[in-house]
Amino acid sequence: MSGRSAGRATGGSVLVMAKAPVAGQVKTRLAVGVGEAAAADLAAAALLDTLAAGATAYPPDRRVLALAGDLAAGARPDELRRAAAGWLVLQQHGRGFGDRLVHGHREAHRLAGGPVVQVGMDTPQVTAALLHEVAGLSDTHDAPVLGPADDGGWWVLVTTHPEQAEVLSGVPMSRTDTGRLTAAALAGAGHRAVVGPALRDVDHVDDAHHVAAAAPDTGFAVLWRRYAGTRALYPGAEVEERRA
Numbered sequence: 001m002s003g004r005s006a007g008r009a010t011g012g013s014v015l016v017m018a019k020a021p022v023a024g025q026v027k028t029r030l031a032v033g034v035g036e037a038a039a040a041d042l043a044a045a046a047l048l049d050t051l052a053a054g055a056t057a058y059p060p061d062r063r064v065l066a067l068a069g070d071l072a073a074g075a076r077p078d079e080l081r082r083a084a085a086g087w088l089v090l091q092q093h094g095r096g097f098g099d100r101l102v103h104g105h106r107e108a109h110r111l112a113g114g115p116v117v118q119v120g121m122d123t124p125q126v127t128a129a130l131l132h133e134v135a136g137l138s139d140t141h142d143a144p145v146l147g148p149a150d151d152g153g154w155w156v157l158v159t160t161h162p163e164q165a166e167v168l169s170g171v172p173m174s175r176t177d178t179g180r181l182t183a184a185a186l187a188g189a190g191h192r193a194v195v196g197p198a199l200r201d202v203d204h205v206d207d208a209h210h211v212a213a214a215a216p217d218t219g220f221a222v223l224w225r226r227y228a229g230t231r232a233l234y235p236g237a238e239v240e241e242r243r244a
Contacts, residue, residue, distance in 0.1 A: 020069030
């Protein structure tokens with residue numbers, strides 16, 4: 001991996017696309033099993049874990065946090081404000097999520113430099129080592145990297161040039177074929193993506209169980225174990241359990 005070691009990366013940047021963890025507006029599928037307030041709390045914990053991984057992997061001038069909403073309006077506002085203090089923070093722009101991704105990649109390349117390693121807030125198990133791994137793949141192949149998610153989407157996209165992200169505006173998001181369609185769109189534009197490691201997004205109760213077990217020392221996992229013990233207190237928990 002050129003320019004990288006077990007510590008911080010010496011080139012490129014990390015971009016986290018996140019939504020303020022406001023109850024009723026985030027993790028709505030998880031909320032079926034644990035309630036809206038708990039789901040927002042878990043979303044905040046996942047974002048804190050993600051920011052911690054990014055801060056371990058990259059220095060302050062190479063970290064970009066693109067936000068939808070106001071952290072002050074959501075769960076754990078003080079913790080998130082402190083965690084975001086070492087990041088370049090900007091508001092997301094665009095009509096749809098694809099457009100917001102395009103804008104985020106463009107701004108990250110402009111403000112912090114490429115390659116840009118972009119993740120969301122649904123994979124609290126992400127580590128600095130994983131961020132280094134996908135950045136290294138991009139360096140080695142001089143190509144974008146797309147890391148598939150178990151639900152058919154993707155959890156990471158590394159772009160070496162901002163124009164590679166332009167294809168995202170035409171890709172349907174949050175579908176079981178989003179990963180395949182994104183890879184096809186990149187290839188169709190002449191940017192064949194290298195396949196990165198796969199991770200599981202946290203969308204449902206069974207996802208939270210899996211991710212918490214796989215990364216038990218994360219803040220998300222600690223909080224999940226607390227909520228999992230009282231999940232029956234929340235309407236819909238039994239329904240979600242049967243579905244899982």
